[in-house]
Amino acid sequence: MGTSLVGRIVAVSIRHSLIVLLATLAATAAALVYLAQNFAMTAETGQLISPKLEWRKRVIEFDKAFPQLLNLTMIVVDGATPELADDGAKRLASALQQRPDLFHNVRQPDGGRFFERNGLLLLSMDDVRSVTDALIKVQPLLSALAADPSLAGAMKMLNVTLLGVDAGDVKLKDIEPQLKALAGTFEKAVAGQPAYFSWRTLVTGDTPDLGDTRRLILVQPEMDYGQLQPGQGASDAIRALARSLNLDPAHGVTVRLTGQVPLADEEFASLADDAGLITGAMAAALIGILWLAVRSTRITIAIICTTVIGLIITAAIGLLAVGRFNLISVAFIPLFVGLGVDFSIQFSVRALAERLVRPSLEAALAATGTAIGKALALSAAAIGVGFFAFLPTSYLGVAELGTIAGLGMIVAFTLTIVLLPTVLTLLRAPQAGMKEVGFTMLAPVDDLVHRHRRAVLVVALVAAVAAAALLPLLRFDYNPLNMKSPRVESMATLHDMQYDRNWSIDAINILVPSLADAVPLARRLAELPEVSRVVSLNSFVPENQQEKLVLIGDAVDVVEPVLNVEPAQPATDAELQQRLGATAISLRQAAEHSPDAAAAAAARRLADVLDQLKAATPQVRTAAAAAVVTPLKIMLDQVRAELKARPISIETLPKELIGDWAAVDGRARLLVLPRDDHDDASLRRFAQAVQSVVPDATGWPITTAASGESVVHAFLQAGGYSFVAITLLLVVMLRRTRDVVLTMLPVMLSGLLTFATCAALDLPLNFTNIIALPLLFGIGVAFNIYFVLAWRAGETAMLQSSLMRAVVFSAMTTATAFGALWLSSHPGTASMGRLLMISLGWELLVTLLFRPALLAQPPVRTIAATA
Structure with missing residues (x-):
């Protein structure tokens, strides 16, 4: 060879x-x-697939119209109570806004001054009537709490209510939920466990759902594409700020990250x-x-x-x-x-x-x-x-x-x-x-x-x-989400978000020429059986405003005067002990005369724990006071803000909110949310249904x-x-x-x-x-x-x-x-x-x-x- x-x-x-x-x-x-x-x-x-493809052109066009929605980190703030969720999200958003070097913009899509002030107007007519009636009904309670927003003041308010029970004006059964809630909170405080109390739940009488105890913050972080985890620095900063604000499970708040940036970063992690x-x-x-x-x-x-x-x-x-x-x-x-x-x-x-x-x-x-x-x-x-x-x-x-x-x-x-x-x-x-x-x-x-x-x-x-x-x-x-580890925080949070009726990664975005064009198209899309609801800028201009404002005005006349009072001087620890003992006595007396066994048992349970609280150390009483007073002050501030609702029009909406739904060139955005369970088959049906009406729609179900x-x-x-x-x-x-x-x-x-x-x-x-x-x-x-x-x-x-x-x-x-x-x-x-x-x-x-x-x-x- x-x-x-x-x-x-x-x-x-x-x-x-x-x-x-x-x-x-x-x-x-x-x-x-x-x-x-x-x-x-x-x-x-975004650089992995050619921008010349038609669907990529639509994505690029939408991103240019609304660049603030690109590369978002979604901060999910869950509170043990609605008050803790509201307060935690508000404080964290404020801290993030002080870091423009890491975050291009920070906004609360379900919070902030506009929603605090006009939240009632955005509810249905029946819900507005229910809330305002409840506020008028609890006016005496609000009056007592606003005058003395402390644990001693809460005990004084309870004593006044018990006097009404003795006089026959109120039945002990009527306040049984409040007695149970207070007893459960104080029992945890005495046992040295984290204790939380919701005055908002007490006032409305409704059991809070996920929409009440969850708040979102959207941030657009600074990205370093030279790193395998471009947004990791910003995510670390968010977590550090949350820790510095005591936003952690030990204080009744959980802060988690999801969205485009954490999902990509944590995949590499x-x-x-x-x-x-x-x-x-x-x-x-x-x-x-x-x-x-x-x-x-x-x-x-x-x-x-x-x-x-x-x-x-x-x-x-x-x-x-x-x-x-x-x-x-x-x-x-x-x-x-x-x-x-x-x-x-x-x-x-x-x-x-x-x-x-x-x-x-x-x-x-x-x-x-x-x-x-x-x-x-x-x-x-x-x-x-x-x-x-x-x-x-x-x-x-x-x-x-x-x-x-x-x-x-x-x-x-x-x-x-x-x-x-x-x-x-x-x-x-x-x-x-x-x-x-x-x-x-x-x-x-x-x-x-x-x-x-x-x-x-x-x-x-x-x-x-x-x-x-x-x-x-x-x-x-x-x-692609099926290829990610379900154990990482971003994926676990995203799966959890699927059960939240207000938010969905599976929503579809549509660009329309103007706000006027958005109205008939939104109605047409809302009629599709695969669609749960359609959101546009017009969604933030509520219907029946005059009727709602009349109901809110009635509540203002009754409630607002008692809220705007100068709070009393805080009670000393000795005075607090005396108030706790006196309330325990009143509770037992009310229990003896109550024909309702369950209500009587609730009163005796609260009396027993108040005696334990009286005999405990000052530190325990301080913890119990914090569990009650912190949400109390938050609730009172929220009620004060809600009673300041004013008529809403497109022109009076916040600039940041308008920017999320109307592009600078006049085009408007529609957000279409799916109705069915978010499995692959239902999402394909949802995407096909929407595209049958609007072929150039975009969004996660379509782009995937x-x-x-x-x-x-x-x-x-x-x-x-x-x-x-x-x-x-x-x-x-x-x-x-x-x-x-x-x-x-x-x-x-x-x-x-x-x-x-x-x-x-x-x-x-x-x-x-x-x-x-x-x-x-x-x-x-x-x-x-x-x-x-x-x-x-x-x-x-x-x-x-x-x-x-x-x-x-x-x-x-x-x-x-x-x-x-x-x-x-x-x-x-x-x-x-x-x-x-x-x-x-x-x-x-x-x-x-x-x-x-x-x-x-x-x-x-x-x-x-x-x-």
Whole structure:
């Protein structure tokens, strides 16, 4: 056999090994310097898909009209009582507004001065009547509390009420809820537990729901797209401010973050949680199986060094080519490692086989280059062409990945035939004396496959047909939220928000030419059965204002005078103890004369705890007072504000509120909320229903489906380009149609079996695991090229050959190393690990059975594998 071009390159490399090594180290150092000086990383997901797509144009147009709604962090403030929620959100929003360096704007969509003053007008007519009647009814209570807003004042108010019970004006049963609420609060205070009390609930008589005890703050944080977590600094600042304001569970308030920014940031944090475990598993699997493949520590070291150096150089070249990495293009790392290690294993295992028959290490390495140089070159070219096929697609993130990975194949091939033999020479590996390189134990299987070739091919055909029949069941999970860890705060909060009738991430936005156009369109959309309600700027101009203002005016006449009084001087602790004791006596007296057993029991329960409170330390009484007085003052301020309601018009709405619903160019925004449960099927129906009325609508339910379709289309498009380009390359290089078919058939079979397995097990493709497909396709193409060229060179016992050893261990290395992703608690990453393991499992089965049967018949003529 003559020496091929690759063989000569290998020979020159090992002859000048020190020069090659020093030149490679110099290039690696230069690459590291370039990376250090020019590294750029964008985590902005909006840059991953082409802005030329119609749905992306609509998103961009909406973002330009309402830039303040872009990249939001939603702060969810939950209080143990409505008062604590209101006060916590108000204080936190005020603190955030003092940090313009971190937050471009801060607003309370359900709070602030406008809603504090006009909240009653925005209620229904029946609700306004109910609230104002309740305020008038409790006027005596409000009068007493406003005059003395303290625990002593609360006891005085209760004593006055008990006098009314004695006089027969009030029944003890009428105040049973208040007695129970006070008793429960004071019992917790005496026990040293957090204690909370709601005067608003006491006044209205309604049990607070989620809408009463939850408030939202929307902030637009400063983003640093050079970091993997661009909004992390702002999120940390929010949490620090909340802690400094005592907004924590110990004080009855929970502050959580969700929204676009925390969801993206915490996804990387959840990935980092398992990084140590996954990286360790990957490294152990990679090193362990590499050693099993070559049974040499020196060769293992040589392969690892070659791979690491190649990764560094590829990163630098890729950065030079595309300017910066994105969330998708960084996937070139596993792609390069998986395919680069395959090239190195192929070379090293063949070198082990050649060393058994060659007189020297140098001769064995040169012969290896001659023997498999063409296969490696053709594999690298085919895989590179496959990656470059992503360039014309609209999925820019994958297009950049294709550029970097394609260039990486050139680097991997070059280092395999230049650096790897150089390092093997310097380490004096492989050594002579190995008894076996191939798998002679598979000789019976080889013979069985040859004797039953037709049966194996028929089984493969049946499997292919069955797999094709299952393909319609294969689905793509369009919802990127399903790929995020449900354990992180942002996702847990988002799931919790689905039960909040007032807020939904699944809302749809619509741009209309003007506010006047919004009215009839809102009515039409509200009639859709899939729609719960439609919000626009007009929604903040209430109906029946005059009638509501009359009801509020009646309450003002009765209630406002008693609220605007000068509070009494605070009672001393001794006076408070005396008041507690006197109230306990009055409660027991009322209980004795009450015919209602439940009300009497509630009165005695409160009397008992008041006695305990009287006998407790001053600190305990202070805690009990705080539980009652803090919400009392908040409630009184809220009532004072509500009674100042004035007529509302578009012109009198706050500028910030107008800006959220009317663009500067006069266009208006409609927000459409879904009615059904927020599962994927109902959201698709909701989106289709809205788009049937307004085709250019946008929003989460629409963009998630559109982005999924764009991604699938991009991969189908790239797959088609790859198939055509690789086929043409093989036609040019192999020059026989039959050989091209024999090369591509196993790739198609393993792909069909992989997708059929996902369909049968209901393992959908998604935005994360679909990135593994180029790696799987590349490995399949490479393996088939190796076998077809070996077959053309006269190899017949495929399963016993050194090539089979290299292929099996290459597949095992990739499968176990990147299958370690399955260990991740991050659903998207774990799904990638599953897909890799399934695909490479089928690839091994195809390699052991179908491919040898396919190549069992000798070629028409033998062509030496030369390059």
